[in-house]
Amino acid sequence: MRIWVFLSFLVFAHLVVKAQETSLIHSKTVFDSFENPVNTAFVPEVSNKYAVSFLLSSFSTQLRFKGDIEPSLKAFIFNRDSIKGGPLLGANKQNELTGNVNYYLAMFKLFKSIKYQREIGASIQFRNIGNALVPNSTFAFLDSYKNFNSPYADVFNSTALNQSFWQFGLTYRENYNEKLAFGAKLSFLSGATYHQIDIKESAIRLLTKGYEAYFNGSYQSNLGTDSVEIKNLLPNFKNPGMAITLGSSYAFKNGMYVTAHLKDLGFIRWNKNAVSSTFSDTLTPTKIDTLIPNGNIRTNLNRMIATGAHLGKFTSFLPAHLQIAASKEFGLYKPVFVATQYFDGRGTQLALVNNFRTGAFNFALNAQYDKPNGLQFGGLVMLQSLTTELYLGSEKLLPSYYFTKGMLNKDANIGRSPTQMNIFMGLNIKFGRKVQSDGMADFIDGLNDAETGFVYRLSNKERKAVRKEAAKNTKKANKRRN
Template sequence: MKKLLLALLVLTSFGVANAQQYALFGTKTMFDAFENPSQKSFTLDSSRKFSSNFFLPYFGINAINKGSSKSIIRRLTQQGVYNTTGIPIGTGEMNHFSENSNIYVASFRLFKSYKYQKEMGFAWQIRSDANIEYTNETLAIFDSFERFNKGQQYYSVFNTKGYEQTYHQFSFTYRENWNKRLAFGLKASVLSGILYNKLDISDSFLYIDPEISRLLIGLKGTYSSNFSGFDNVDQKNFFPSFKNPGVSLSFGTNYTTKKGLFLMANIKDLGFIWWRSNTQHSPIDQYKVIENLEDQSNTNQEIKNIFLLAEQSKKFLAPTNAKLDVYMSKRYGFYKPALAVSKNLFYQGGDIAFVNTFIVNDFSGSVTPLYNLNGVFMVGLQGKYQTPNFELFMGTDNLVATSFQAYGLLKNDARVGSGPNGASFYMGVGIKFGRTVNHPQFADVIPGINDNGNGGSFFKSLFSVFKRK
């Protein structure tokens, strides 16, 4: 369990993770079009017909750790030292860690038809989500037993609740205009699970008898995973095999008012993964006596065995981290303010972001104050260069914490930084190619007009079926 917890927490400095990147909403980038399926990314008379990232970087980074463990995590990630001296114990205080990732390995998008402004796209992503609540005692017990060796109270050591899920996502997106102001889009995905962990210890206690060097420990809860300890994870786990298959669906709409107010709403990644390969489910309700506390490594193994010996082979379903997003913006000359609200549907967490974008020709910069619903306030910064056929962007959703984290790593100094631990970074490069997508009055061949590719509206046909019923 120590390896699981520390491996997730160390992501605050070294992991690849994703924020929602709200400053890219409403930008007509590939990211915007793939993440918000009703959005278009091609401009008539300017854009070329196809777009892709050509395996160039298209990813994001974001992780947050909040609580009194922040100094411990800062020392671990910035100096590589695991020392829990000074962290308060016996208070039952909880810490919170959250992380999610979204790496576009490959993406391809095409302009399908001028009529209804149809676009479709294909993407291969690697995603991850984690959300953990853990006690100070959980960190301290694996460092040293000396602070618990007082013989005066029972400690709720392992009261920890959280999950981590990593998977491949292969998706198809489609969008079209209903009319000049209203558009709809969907994103259908096939998933291939990589790693899964879920720990829920609802009740625990620890008592050390200082006179006879004996530890009494009790645990009640469950632990589920698709592997038995991190020792059994290798490179093969990260290749898509569909041994743990899943599906997800995203759908959304956007509307532009006559006064230029842009409104968008999405349900994202509503789905599940059927974890069925090498899966373990451990119902734990044990009381254990551990002798010889002088051997810390043996004691740690004895605690780990509580989980290992309770393992049972069991398949299970796990929901993806579905979100409800609402976004609105309006441009005033060179300035475009926007408000984004996002809420996780099945797991804890969400964001409220106020995006301030300043646009000069093909360049733009964004400053984004953001409140994370786990109780963390952040400020993001983004720079973007975008033409109809090229996009390059780079930014962070947590400028202050990321700066402290990076500087502390460079200096190898845990004294650098204050407040919650965090790291956030994202960037992307996208290129359009092929023939130019022209307006009918300026071109000989227009997709969906005189190339035998014209078709009716998918969404109008779909809604008419429900209307007839």
């Protein structure tokens, strides 16, 4: 991804904050058992032995932007209109641009045994993590440098981070006793892309022909200033990392089920060819014309970064967080309370999920609160039978509805600030023989088996009987020949 594109509004399409599919916590889905490894994906005595999904395992995406640029960004998304940043210069406020993509390419789960309810799983997952703050003046410049009639400071002052990686996870859980259980997810990480920029000082001044722009800040990327290509997004061993999630659960006598997870404690070690650069320079772009209104500023930025760059390894970290959840069933109704504490400055998120089950269908309505987003409402519709899990939901129902309505009607004025859209879906299949105890089993291997075992056939007694039978057959054959 080129530095100029990274500075532009397109950053929102690649940036991520770790989203929680709150509606699926304590849902006994395969997804929940991978995100929260102490939670079970199987029900003893009735569940099949294997759970598997591929390509359609689980997918979630979230988009959020807040600031004066919202109407213009929505007009671009809905109608491909150009960004109109000039009118925003009067109040040079920051715009928050965030998003989320969390995709399980494949999941496999094995119900190992009823005793201790052991479950083993493996998964392949692709994730992004990031955040961005971009001022109105940057969008005004993207519109045209001519929006600045006089010298202007802090034009490009922005911070942005984009980190994407593959996660190959192994999970294990078991009951310690009838009440207490433990689970863990150990993941090997394969870093795909990393871009971070921090522009602390900047300014622009018009010249007789063109303009000059000042930049002071830092930049770090595993790709330098190169564009992101498909090959960069494929798994590799160039940027290894590790992550762990630990969980514990306790089942009370009154039916309450409580879980606690320390999640995403991990790092990625980016290779020796990663670029780190500090810069402080004034650029005077050329080749300014009607086709390229701002001239060759991209090329100049790339050169500036290359001048102050050095190659070397560095380490990035995942945003670890602590999550506690409690639930209890009341017939067809099951409420789930969830509290999540982030360690990266995002504070605390509180949520209440209301599950209503009828037959094989589960309907959930949830309310969640955190400081950046305020109070949000979400929902879920899920078909959950002994062999199939199919679900569709959103953690931000009303904003997602207005975003979709605006997109269908091509109307950027529909909806309120902040602009948000969230959707998640998944499909999992369970197959194989049911895992049951002997007293409940529909079928027990070897019971009433008419054949003898392989080991038994290798015993001396069995071998003698076989040789004796062979000798009789040989004697009969010789008599027929005579």
